[in-house]
Structures are given as C-alpha cells and as structure tokens.
Amino acid sequence: MNDQMKNENLNVKKRMMFSAEDDYYYFAYNTIIFLHELGFTSESKRLQEWSKLNYLIPFLSNHTLFSIVSSNKVLESKASPIDRIHLKETYLKSRLRLNWVGSLFYALQQKGILSMSKNVTRKSFDVWLCIENLPEEFLSSEFFRMERDHSNEIKTMFSHIRTMKTDSLLEELFRKRGVHIWED
Secondary structure, X not given: OOHHHHHHHHHHHHHHHOOOOOOHHHHHHHHHHHHHHOOXXXXXXXXXXXXXXXXXXXXXXXXHHHHHHHHXXXXXXXXXXXXXXXXXXXXXHHHHOHHHHHHHHHHHHHOOOEEEEEEOOOOEEEEEEOHHHOOHHHHHOOOOHHHHHHHHHHHHHOOOXXXXXXXXXXXXXXXXXXXXXXXX
C-alpha cells in the first residue's frame, strides 16, 4: 500500500470517527464561540447556570436542529412528529452528557479559558469566558461562521438568556414543541 492510499484511508477514518455530539474539542469550541458572541466575558457579564450550555450547544452546530426551534419560535406551535423525534434525541443526549460537560468546563477553567463562580441562590455555577487567554486568530476565524450566526439568533430569540433558568430554557426548546422530558 503506497503512502497516498494510507493517507486517504486515514482521512476517511478521521471523518468517520468524528461525532460532533460527543467530541470534547468541538463542544469546547462551540462553548467559547457562544460565550464570546453573546458577550459573557467577565464576572459582571456572566452566564447564569452553566447547564444551559449543555442544551444549547447542539443547536449551534446543527442547522437542522436550529431551524426546528427558530421556525417554531415564530409560529409558537408544536413541532412535526419527525422534528419532535430529533428534539427528543437531542434532549436525551444532552441530558446524558451533563456530567462530562461539567468535567470539560472544569478542565477549561483549569487552563484559564473559562471562569466559574458558585451561584448560591440558584444552587448552580455561573460561567464566563476569559477572552484575554485566547489567541486572536481563534475568535476571528471564519471556520465557525454558522455557529456564530446561530449564537446571535439565539440571543435574539431568547433576549434574557443570561439570567434565564435552565428549566425555562427546556420549556422553550422542548416542552413547547411537544417533547416530554425527564424533568416533567
């Protein structure tokens, strides 16, 4: 087997091994982009309840999912049966991923990329981006154009996303669209 064939096979394997939903790096990139785009870059401008990110990030990176929420937000109606299946799968995967996202955020905090503070009132942690510890190229990159656009549209759809409770977000993303969730 020549070197070119080996490289092609390796590239195919890399594409096959990549799962956007389970990739720590991809989740971390999307989290950073979301926090930056919405201006959660200091303790005074922190995102309350980090667990909201666990449910929001899949919508940033998947245009089909984002379209389900954005189109039904305008119509204020339940999603179609097929869309409800997609939303239910997204909710379940996000719910199951909650522990590793907490571990990921802790690791990002240890590297100085994120900061977190305990929110005694809500019994949760608030989070913000330490923008000074990121390379400039990262934030100016065009690789994440769709994620940036979706972040800004989420800000428009949920104007109080900073202080919104996780349960209220779950209501908007899932319950209003006819998806039963574990918290019910």
